[in-house]
Amino acid sequence: MRLVTIHEVARNAGVSIGTVSKVLNNQGQLRAETRLRVRAAAELLGFRPNDLARSLHRKRTFTIGLVSSDRFGRFSIPLLEGIEDALDSARVAVFLCKPTDDPAHERRHVESLLAKRVDGLIVTSRRTDPRPPLDTLGTSVPVIYAYAQTAGAGATCLLADDEGGGYLAGRHLVGLGRTRIAHITGPERFAAVRERRAGLSRALAGAQVPLDPRLASTGPWSEAWGREAVGRLLDAGPPFDAVFCGSDQIARGVADCLRERGLNVPDDVAIVGYDNWEIVAAATRPPLTTIDPCLHELGQAAASRLLAMIDGDHGPAATRHVVRLPCRLLVRASCGGGSSLKTADRAA
């Protein structure tokens, strides 16, 4: 695969390689006729400048590494697409890399990325709980944590605002007049679980609606858990007219169980899910009103910020930033209620 070099273009156009370079980069003082001739030669030969040589010289590769400390899953995808979106317009390419949780493996990948002289790194994970800081092996490549965070000092972390999401859900439900609100969510050990609950509490407190602890339960992030938990409440719990679920999967289980028990959603019980996992939320009967963590936007934001850090070179690297991006309430049918709220409603 012998590729055309700038030398051949130069020879073909009867100029020096420096001139070719100038033409192709719109630099220097050249006659229009010369530019045309060189361009024609380049076109004819199908010349494509070698980015390796170019980057070697410019000390910038227009390349970043995405290290996802977890398997690619439903959270990584919108994130990834957001990142691609933002980078694509800056003509920056992304190296994918999927280390396992094994730190040695991660290290090896970072090593390889650094050898390739990526301009920056984005770290993501499935869980939003703190992870050990990425070891950049003594270099000072800009790093940004997207939908991931670390306790490290100078780290910039972009997260979804789980507390705000919980608040949005709560406010929506009380706004619709619900007063006995159950909360069925994931394992207590997840920070997201605790924060979403805090947001819910804040919303209810603001409306003088009590949060009955007997109506709150934690368990796995699964449909089966949703069915089981709501079944228990129906069997032995106090009455309730709404359920805020920790995930759309849980919400789906809740909806299925309620329907099978003869209850109507949303008339008897309103449901708010979490994640806006389209394929689940839209297929549920009725389709789920849910909290959308806006991961696409989060990905875009992460990428833009990284780009800024790369350009700024010596940005505010020393200070730690944890930024929470707002979630969005996406109204479908599971709460009834106005299409007036739509998606415009954002957390503070």
Add this chain to the structure above:
Amino acid sequence: MRLVTIHEVARNAGVSIGTVSKVLNNQGQLRAETRLRVRAAAELLGFRPNDLARSLHRKRTFTIGLVSSDRFGRFSIPLLEGIEDALDSARVAVFLCKPTDDPAHERRHVESLLAKRVDGLIVTSRRTDPRPPLDTLGTSVPVIYAYAQTAGAGATCLLADDEGGGYLAGRHLVGLGRTRIAHITGPERFAAVRERRAGLSRALAGAQVPLDPRLASTGPWSEAWGREAVGRLLDAGPPFDAVFCGSDQIARGVADCLRERGLNVPDDVAIVGYDNWEIVAAATRPPLTTIDPCLHELGQAAASRLLAMIDGDHGPAATRHVVRLPCRLLVRASCGGGSSLKTADRAA
């Protein structure tokens, strides 16, 4: 981010840069003591050879491009992971790139990948139907189509064996003694739909079981369609004791509807799904026996083959290869039946 170069290591170790290179690549004739000294200096300074310079010289970047003509979705993920798996051990990194369906956009991406001198390209898409060949802009980079195909002459395409998958499903059902088998699947225009049906027919024909056309219906790839289609059969169709579904989503709809109509799965009706989309198949009540297209393996195979093409340089590039990789029957509970079959059963 001034990085350490081989010169600094050389100075530090009191040798020439050539010697450093030899040490780090285990080449040449050097005293053990020298090797040690150089290694120590490199370690001390945290030297990391610049892959740009290295690749420039070696004419090999250990980098490939993954162009996914479709959004990253549930099919791309296992594929991607398989690819990563195979490439990781060869220490090859992958550039992600997600052109839209716009050919100009795709072209721009390929352009950029070629400028980065990727050693090869993998093309994937969500649908398995033929796509236009990837324009490699006059170069001869090895290209492989994974879970995608093109009519182009010298193309190598790796696909899942849909016909074989349909056959597996059919054989499993007749093996369990089912004789009135319905088929609810996706839109007719998908090649996969037609091929899976052909496989089903072959299996039934082999067992002298008729395929009643009144029991076959096509529609969207959705749960709702599964519910609707099976509902219609219950209302107005001939009796049936099994349903082979075109996707797990459809199968889930079928299972939900049957249960709600008071029928037992698998006692009254057995169900086989398609895709082994874990999160759906395992959450269905009962968990779905399904056809697993083995996309992880397909990804691995695609990557290994690409690697071989890269190494072989002038491989069998001129001939067209379309390879169908076998699917696997994954037994859960929706057909009852033996755990004896398990996953060992593969298409011919």
Add this chain to the structure above:
DNA sequence: AAACCAACGGAAAAGCTTTTCCGTTGCAAA
């Protein structure tokens, strides 16, 4: 003691582009 060989490691080219610095060339001004 002369000749030779093995072991060791240095010098330099190659790989491809960008960019700075200068040298020409042609024309206008004095």
Add this chain to the structure above:
DNA sequence: TTTGCAACGGAAAAGCTTTTCCGTTGGTTT
């Protein structure tokens, strides 16, 4: 006609590594 300037484009270095080809050095062989 000479001087000067602007426009144009070439030469060469820089960016970093790998690899080939040689030159030294010290010891062995006869």
